[in-house]
Amino acid sequence: MSTIDQVLAQIDSDLDNSLNRLFDFLKIKSISADPAYIDDCRNAANWLARELSEIGIESSVRDTTGQPMVVGHRKTGKPGPHVLFYGHYDVQPVDPLDLWDTDPFEPRIVTREDGSKIIVARGSADDKGQLMTFVEAARAYMAVQGDLPLDVTVFFEGEEESGSPSLEPFLEANKNELSCDLALVCDTGMWDENTPAISVMLRGLVGEEITIKAANRDLHSGHYGGSATNPNHIIAKIIADMRDDTGKITLDGFYDGVIDVPEDVMKMWDTLGFSTDVFLGDIGLSVPCGEQDRTPLEHIWTRPTAEVNGMWGGYLGAGSKTVIPAEAHAKFTFRLVGDQDPEKIVEAFRAHVRARIPEDCSVEFTSHGASPALRLDFNMPSLAKGKKALQDEWGTEAALIGMGGSIPVVGDFKRSLNMDTMLIGFGLEDDSIHSPNEKYNLKSFHKGIRSWARVLDELAQG
Amino acid sequence: MSTIDQVLAQIDSDLDNSLNRLFDFLKIKSISADPAYIDDCRNAANWLARELSEIGIESSVRDTTGQPMVVGHRKTGKPGPHVLFYGHYDVQPVDPLDLWDTDPFEPRIVTREDGSKIIVARGSADDKGQLMTFVEAARAYMAVQGDLPLDVTVFFEGEEESGSPSLEPFLEANKNELSCDLALVCDTGMWDENTPAISVMLRGLVGEEITIKAANRDLHSGHYGGSATNPNHIIAKIIADMRDDTGKITLDGFYDGVIDVPEDVMKMWDTLGFSTDVFLGDIGLSVPCGEQDRTPLEHIWTRPTAEVNGMWGGYLGAGSKTVIPAEAHAKFTFRLVGDQDPEKIVEAFRAHVRARIPEDCSVEFTSHGASPALRLDFNMPSLAKGKKALQDEWGTEAALIGMGGSIPVVGDFKRSLNMDTMLIGFGLEDDSIHSPNEKYNLKSFHKGIRSWARVLDELAQG
Numbered sequence: 001m002s003t004i005d006q007v008l009a010q011i012d013s014d015l016d017n018s019l020n021r022l023f024d025f026l027k028i029k030s031i032s033a034d035p036a037y038i039d040d041c042r043n044a045a046n047w048l049a050r051e052l053s054e055i056g057i058e059s060s061v062r063d064t065t066g067q068p069m070v071v072g073h074r075k076t077g078k079p080g081p082h083v084l085f086y087g088h089y090d091v092q093p094v095d096p097l098d099l100w101d102t103d104p105f106e107p108r109i110v111t112r113e114d115g116s117k118i119i120v121a122r123g124s125a126d127d128k129g130q131l132m133t134f135v136e137a138a139r140a141y142m143a144v145q146g147d148l149p150l151d152v153t154v155f156f157e158g159e160e161e162s163g164s165p166s167l168e169p170f171l172e173a174n175k176n177e178l179s180c181d182l183a184l185v186c187d188t189g190m191w192d193e194n195t196p197a198i199s200v201m202l203r204g205l206v207g208e209e210i211t212i213k214a215a216n217r218d219l220h221s222g223h224y225g226g227s228a229t230n231p232n233h234i235i236a237k238i239i240a241d242m243r244d245d246t247g248k249i250t251l252d253g254f255y256d257g258v259i260d261v262p263e264d265v266m267k268m269w270d271t272l273g274f275s276t277d278v279f280l281g282d283i284g285l286s287v288p289c290g291e292q293d294r295t296p297l298e299h300i301w302t303r304p305t306a307e308v309n310g311m312w313g314g315y316l317g318a319g320s321k322t323v324i325p326a327e328a329h330a331k332f333t334f335r336l337v338g339d340q341d342p343e344k345i346v347e348a349f350r351a352h353v354r355a356r357i358p359e360d361c362s363v364e365f366t367s368h369g370a371s372p373a374l375r376l377d378f379n380m381p382s383l384a385k386g387k388k389a390l391q392d393e394w395g396t397e398a399a400l401i402g403m404g405g406s407i408p409v410v411g412d413f414k415r416s417l418n419m420d421t422m423l424i425g426f427g428l429e430d431d432s433i434h435s436p437n438e439k440y441n442l443k444s445f446h447k448g449i450r451s452w453a454r455v456l457d458e459l460a461q462g
Numbered sequence: 463m464s465t466i467d468q469v470l471a472q473i474d475s476d477l478d479n480s481l482n483r484l485f486d487f488l489k490i491k492s493i494s495a496d497p498a499y500i501d502d503c504r505n506a507a508n509w510l511a512r513e514l515s516e517i518g519i520e521s522s523v524r525d526t527t528g529q530p531m532v533v534g535h536r537k538t539g540k541p542g543p544h545v546l547f548y549g550h551y552d553v554q555p556v557d558p559l560d561l562w563d564t565d566p567f568e569p570r571i572v573t574r575e576d577g578s579k580i581i582v583a584r585g586s587a588d589d590k591g592q593l594m595t596f597v598e599a600a601r602a603y604m605a606v607q608g609d610l611p612l613d614v615t616v617f618f619e620g621e622e623e624s625g626s627p628s629l630e631p632f633l634e635a636n637k638n639e640l641s642c643d644l645a646l647v648c649d650t651g652m653w654d655e656n657t658p659a660i661s662v663m664l665r666g667l668v669g670e671e672i673t674i675k676a677a678n679r680d681l682h683s684g685h686y687g688g689s690a691t692n693p694n695h696i697i698a699k700i701i702a703d704m705r706d707d708t709g710k711i712t713l714d715g716f717y718d719g720v721i722d723v724p725e726d727v728m729k730m731w732d733t734l735g736f737s738t739d740v741f742l743g744d745i746g747l748s749v750p751c752g753e754q755d756r757t758p759l760e761h762i763w764t765r766p767t768a769e770v771n772g773m774w775g776g777y778l779g780a781g782s783k784t785v786i787p788a789e790a791h792a793k794f795t796f797r798l799v800g801d802q803d804p805e806k807i808v809e810a811f812r813a814h815v816r817a818r819i820p821e822d823c824s825v826e827f828t829s830h831g832a833s834p835a836l837r838l839d840f841n842m843p844s845l846a847k848g849k850k851a852l853q854d855e856w857g858t859e860a861a862l863i864g865m866g867g868s869i870p871v872v873g874d875f876k877r878s879l880n881m882d883t884m885l886i887g888f889g890l891e892d893d894s895i896h897s898p899n900e901k902y903n904l905k906s907f908h909k910g911i912r913s914w915a916r917v918l919d920e921l922a923q924g
Binding site for chain 1: 494495496497554555557558561623624625665667669671676677678679680681682683684685686687688689690691692694695697698699700701702703705741742745746747748749750751752753758761762765766767769770771772773774775776777778779780781782783784785786787790791792793795797820821822823830831865866867868891894895896897898
């Protein structure tokens with residue numbers, strides 16, 4: 001039996017243990033956006049460093065001014081390329097909690113009507129379950145061979161869900177230690193549950209939060225209404241004015257740097273059989289809301305967006321309260337594509353907001369990060385090896401796809417470490433990441449581990 | 463010493479006891495809008511009925527489908543008009559709680575820098591402190607004379623801050639018991655701290671809440687952003703489109719029935735010395751935001767408004783969350799004037815909203831009440847008596863003023879019981895009703911009690 005076959009057999013026979021370890025990891029409430037969970041984030045980092053070191057990948061927890069990093073190394077002395085594997089141990093907040101069928105931090109296996117099994121928990125798909133596919137593949141290699149097939153550096157962060165403020169300084173401060181020949185990231189999806197995918201286009205992300213302040217206290221809307229400025233109205237105008245009737249974003253220069261996708265790539269995508277009805281139908285919608293002259297696949301892969309992820313002002317409780325609030329708030333994110341400049345988007349957004357603040361009111365801005373979009377080189381040699389490994393495992397040609405979400409670390413790797421990244425992940429559209437009842441298919445977890453074993457094997461072939 | 467002088471002396475000597483009783487009342491957390499406080503509302507009703515009965519105004523608590531009513535009577539056999547005194551024992555919610563200097567339900571006396579004293583607590587001004595001015599005046603009369611100078615019915619409700627859903631059915635069901643010659647209400651303000659006032663124009667109030675539903679779950683804004691409808695954007699457009707650049711409300715037919723105030727009334731108001739700079743400066747603002755062709759006094763007394771008292775959707779916690787929420791919400795109130803028809807305003811608002819709901823989204827409406835505006839008869843005989851009583855107490859002519867707030871019960875009294883209402887109150891602009899650190903001046907409380915004693919005395923003169 002070849003080495004890779006032994007490794008795959010080891011993965012199959014150890015699956016129950018792999019799941020138990022994942023469940024231990026999923027129980028840790030590592031919500032990075034909420035300061036209440038700072039200790040849980042550190043616990044998650046400690047847990048990972050211990051697991052990796054036990055396997056034989058010497059690892060340590062590194063402090064930052066935010067959540068800690070985990071860095072581990074396995075030197076093999078073998079000739080293949082030195083790869084760095086990246087993932088994030090932090091997870092999204094869980095609210096609205098009442099929409100979860102069970103406790104988000106009590107992972108469980110659910111058997112669905114069709115007999116398939118899923119792992120339900122916050123972080124099961126994003127990103128704890130995904131990063132563990134690599135860890136478990138490495139574990140199987142160590143169990144079978146006593147070593148990995150090539151040099152591996154493992155790098156996990158805990159701020160991916162909250163703008164990664166410590167990432168770039170950490171990469172800059174640890175350039176020598178972290179620079180490798182190729183980065184591998186498992187934080188993306190398959191095309192569908194039978195078709196593996198490598199993501200080659202990633203949207204960038206700008207996050208901005210605003211607080212509008214008007215009167216020096218909450219006011220009775222009967223005594224002041226009609227004369228005193230209501231900051232809810234200002235927020236509404238800021239949001240409404242950001243979009244015209246055709247779905248275009250109206251920020252000054254917003255589309256500067258947006259690049260139309262080459263025709264051959266668009267043609268390849270036509271073969272993927274994307275269905276707007278299925279895509280929107282799955283989430284209970286039917287009418288694409290974005291730019292009217294673009295398709296939904298363009299909306300989510302190749303076009304920039306402006307979304308209000310949260311807004312609030314005034315009385316949010318039961319019943320009625322006749323108040324004009326002193327403050328109102330909104331959280332925005334912008335997805336960037338092509339060569340859009342994140343700093344210019346921030347500037348254009350802030351100018352748009354400032355132009356709508358009355359002279360006796362004020363606005364405060366908080367940045368939640370800014371990273372450009374990325375396009376990977378279609379001719380990158382490792383791409384062919386990744387495609388072969390995935391086809392061997394799944395029996396179907398891997399799709400090279402765009403991605404609506406943003407993985408800013410890929411840009412940081414390129415900028416700080418001059419390192420290309422291959423994005424292979426096993427998430428599915430219906431995983432409900434960032435939503436209640438997040439899940440990860442057991443098949444994704446199991447075949448994901450097997451896929452990484454094959455990818456490492458292919459890359460080691462030199 | 464005349465009777466009224468004896469009564470006034472009794473009020474002065476009993477002030478500390480009056481305050482202790484008010485404090486007991488203020489400690490009851492009778493927030494009618496929040497179902498969590500339903501028992502507290504009943505406790506407040508029970509407390510009032512007990513106090514009134516002890517004085518000699520036989521009172522009872524009456525169940526409704528909402529918060530209970532308190533009704534009491536004192537038959538004197540005297541020839542004067544039979545008056546009904548109305549107040550409300552429920553209070554506004556207290557959030558944001560962190561802006562209160564002390565517990566809103568632990569009333570306290572604060573001495574200000576100028577030596578004046580204020581009573582700080584939720585409900586101190588709106589309306590527990592105000593309604594107690596009448597109760598304490600009646601108590602003093604009973605103590606001095608063993609009776610009141612005319613027949614009095616007392617009527618307190620507990621749903622004024624949440625749309626008074628039980629009020630009209632209760633009035634209809636108890637017409638005979640509650641019909642009197644004149645209603646007295648203490649839920650309004652003075653012109654300034656030295657000038658008493660009788661309110662003769664009241665804006666009406668329509669309350670509407672909307673819930674917009676889009677996708678069947680919260681979505682990752684990276685995976686769906688740009689294509690899936692974001693209900694925050696719909697809410698923003700609904701709000702922004704309700705107002706044009708000149709400050710006019712754009713709802714269809716919104717200004718139908720709005721009546722311009724007669725020139726002589728406007729002239730009288732000119733003599734009041736209203737200052738926009740002071741009015742807005744007190745709340746930290748300087749630019750009137752309403753209709754540009756109107757003054758702030760018109761904005762708040764004579765013009766209709768549309769205010770968003772609360773709006774929310776998506777992630778409201780710390781940091782960033784890349785979510786497109788499944789739902790978004792907003793609470794609106796409209797202040798009505800002249801002959802605006804509340805039902806037509808509701809219809810126009812709902813049509814405005816529905817026209818902005820994409821076909822794959824939905825909206826749910828919740829009504830928080832609808833009442834028309836009111837104008838009182840300037841030649842009502844009791845008005846002259848009220849003015850004389852107030853001038854005797856305060857040494858300054860009472861102003862006949864408009865009011866920005868709404869007191870729907872006045873309309874219900876007119877419609878259901880064909881009863882006119884005289885609105886006399888001792889609140890001040892800086893009382894922060896509906897806001898943190900609500901207060902009522904000790905002077906308002908003390909001279910308010912004395913004022914009601916004088917008003918009852920004047921009205922009893924026949």
